[in-house]
Amino acid sequence: MSNQPSHPNTNFFQSLKTFFKRLLYVMGSHPIIVALILLSSVFWGGIQFQRNLDEGKNENYNSELNESKFKPTPVNKVNPFLIAAGGWYKYDNQIENESEMRIKVTKNQEEQYIILNGTFPKAAGYVTGEIGGNILPFAGKNLTLTIEGSGNSTFDNDKMFRLEANDRPLEPEENSNSITRNLGNKFINARDGNVTFKLPSNLTKLNLVFWNATLNDLKISGTVSEK
Structure with a gap:
């Protein structure tokens, strides 16, 4: 019986399957670590959201400042x-x-x-x-x-x-x-x-x-x- 080389896609899916098995094992064996990872993601996501919000406020403020700065003052001609x-x-x-x-x-x-x-x-x-x-x-x-x-x-x-x-x-x-x-x-x-x-x-x-x-x-x- 001849040995045929396995298809590359087969190796990829096997590796992916193994990865998810190990991930599920870690999640089941170490729930505290998983919880810390989730909390960390939420925390850093909240910080990034606030930064984006502050940048938006700053852009609006600068825009209003520039508009008021360059708004022509009525002149008594x-x-x-x-x-x-x-x-x-x-x-x-x-x-x-x-x-x-x-x-x-x-x-x-x-x-x-x-x-x-x-x-x-x-x-x-x-x-x-x-x-x-x-x-x-x-x-x-x-x-x-x-x-x-x-x-x-x-x-x-x-x-x-x-x-x-x-x-x-x-x-x-x-x-x-x-x-x-x-x-x-x-x-x-x-x-x-x-x-x-x-x-x-x-x-x-x-x-x-x-x-x-x-x-x-x-x-x-x-x-x-x-x-």
């Missing part, structure tokens, strides 16, 4: 007030012909400021309306006018000008640090500096009104902001 843009025009209550008006306005459209000159005994000014379209985006915002060169001009009873919105005089905000309101007809005192007005939400017209004044290179510019 300041824009130039288009006081020298098209749509503004001068007027003289006593003279209709523009070329003969005694108030003179020089516009610097690149830097957005105006220079005023002239002598007039009653009302004259500088106005823009809905036709210009350049003030409508500023409705409901704060307008800060900057005055320069007021000391070179002469004003009736220290009344420099008043600002009208929709043909109604506006009062300056309390934070206007350099210029205060005059007691008469809400005119602004003749001072260099800044004065801030809250523009109405239904803004369609703005008017700088002067009264009985001699203007000599009076410079006015402005900015607009949300607050």
Whole structure:
């Protein structure tokens, strides 16, 4: 009778069978060792679970931290007030012909400021309306006018000008640090500096009104902001 070599798979299954027999023997003979192995597995599995949980918390925390760190802060954007843009025009209550008006306005459209000159005994000014379209985006915002060169001009009873919105005089905000309101007809005192007005939400017209004044290179510019 010839000896045939055994198949490799047969040897493998025989070895596996022997292994499980010995394992069952150890489990039956040494239950304490088996219990310790099981407890150790549970213990180390719990530690690994907690580590994974902590890592997940850290990732969430870092993600929230990065989001808050790079979250943009609202900025009070300041824009130039288009006081020298098209749509503004001068007027003289006593003279209709523009070329003969005694108030003179020089516009610097690149830097957005105006220079005023002239002598007039009653009302004259500088106005823009809905036709210009350049003030409508500023409705409901704060307008800060900057005055320069007021000391070179002469004003009736220290009344420099008043600002009208929709043909109604506006009062300056309390934070206007350099210029205060005059007691008469809400005119602004003749001072260099800044004065801030809250523009109405239904803004369609703005008017700088002067009264009985001699203007000599009076410079006015402005900015607009949300607050």
